[in-house]
Amino acid sequence: MSATTRAGRPARRPLRGAAGWARGRHLGSVAFLTNRVTGLLLIAYLYLHLGVLYLLTEGSGSWASVLNLFKNHWLLALESLLILFILVHGLNGLRLALVGTGVGVRHQRAWFTAVAWVSVSLYVVVVLAMFGAI
Amino acid sequence: MIADLKEVRQPSSTQRRGGATTWIMQVVSGVLLVVLLGLHIVTQHFVVKGGLRDYAQVVSYLSNPVVLAVESLFVVVLIWHAMLGLRAILLDFGFGRRGQAWITYGVTALGAVTAAYSFWLIATIAANG
Numbered sequence: 001m002s003a004t005t006r007a008g009r010p011a012r013r014p015l016r017g018a019a020g021w022a023r024g025r026h027l028g029s030v031a032f033l034t035n036r037v038t039g040l041l042l043i044a045y046l047y048l049h050l051g052v053l054y055l056l057t058e059g060s061g062s063w064a065s066v067l068n069l070f071k072n073h074w075l076l077a078l079e080s081l082l083i084l085f086i087l088v089h090g091l092n093g094l095r096l097a098l099v100g101t102g103v104g105v106r107h108q109r110a111w112f113t114a115v116a117w118v119s120v121s122l123y124v125v126v127v128l129a130m131f132g133a134i
Numbered sequence: 135m136i137a138d139l140k141e142v143r144q145p146s147s148t149q150r151r152g153g154a155t156t157w158i159m160q161v162v163s164g165v166l167l168v169v170l171l172g173l174h175i176v177t178q179h180f181v182v183k184g185g186l187r188d189y190a191q192v193v194s195y196l197s198n199p200v201v202l203a204v205e206s207l208f209v210v211v212l213i214w215h216a217m218l219g220l221r222a223i224l225l226d227f228g229f230g231r232r233g234q235a236w237i238t239y240g241v242t243a244l245g246a247v248t249a250a251y252s253f254w255l256i257a258t259i260a261a262n263g
Contacts, residue, residue, distance in 0.1 A: 039219045046216060050252060057258045060189035067186055083175075090168055097161040129180060 038089040083126045087119040163215040170208040196260040209252045217245035
């Protein structure tokens with residue numbers, strides 16, 4: 001006999017994998033999903049970065065072409081998104097670690113807001129620095 | 135709010151399937167990364183005029199033994215953290231015991247290959263100095 005809820009409806013089967021991460025709209029779920037997605041993006045970037053750094057082994061000419069490429073403002077804008085992902089993943093990760101160890105559990109909503117504000121503020125500073133405004 | 139607390143207090147998938155030790159290692163490597171990655175980004179991109187070091191600057195920078203040691207530590211901690219995270223994500227897909235073992239072997243192998251390549255990269259660049 002299949003499991004039912006108290007209301008008599010058939011119980012939903014637990015979702016697996018990525019579908020399971022998006023289940024629920026609680027703050028904890030949103031923070032968890034955010035860290036999973038930014039983590040995967042950062043792993044993808046790690047391999048892209050290691051691939052680009054290979055050009056350093058081929059001498060100064062190859063590296064000069066990379067430096068020229070990064071003068072493109074669109075590429076710089078994309079690179080700035082990486083900084084945003086690092087900030088969000090890092091600060092939200094610290095928050096999850098603190099809350100996971102029982103520190104500030106009751107204030108986790110405030111922590112989350114603080115993480116969002118600090119991430120965006122630092123991101124703005126980094127973008128201004130990247131584009132030479134400061 | 136109660137739902138939020140419940141969500142947080144539940145052990146993560148890593149804790150459920152890989153033990154609390156894995157979770158603690160993920161947290162410790164994450165905290166170390168805040169320092170090491172911050173240092174890497176600032177020294178590689180924000181103290182150099184123009185935002186990126188040219189070839190001679192990169193080679194000269196990596197010729198410093200302290201920098202070499204810090205960058206090597208950074209590589210180890212970063213790969214460690216990334217592989218533990220990747221393993222936790224893959225374990226979320228609910229594989230059986232054998233599948234979980236294969237994931238652990240696969241992620242360990244990927245991490246070892248990535249670390250070997252990274253060290254080769256660092257050594258090759260530093261040797262040009």
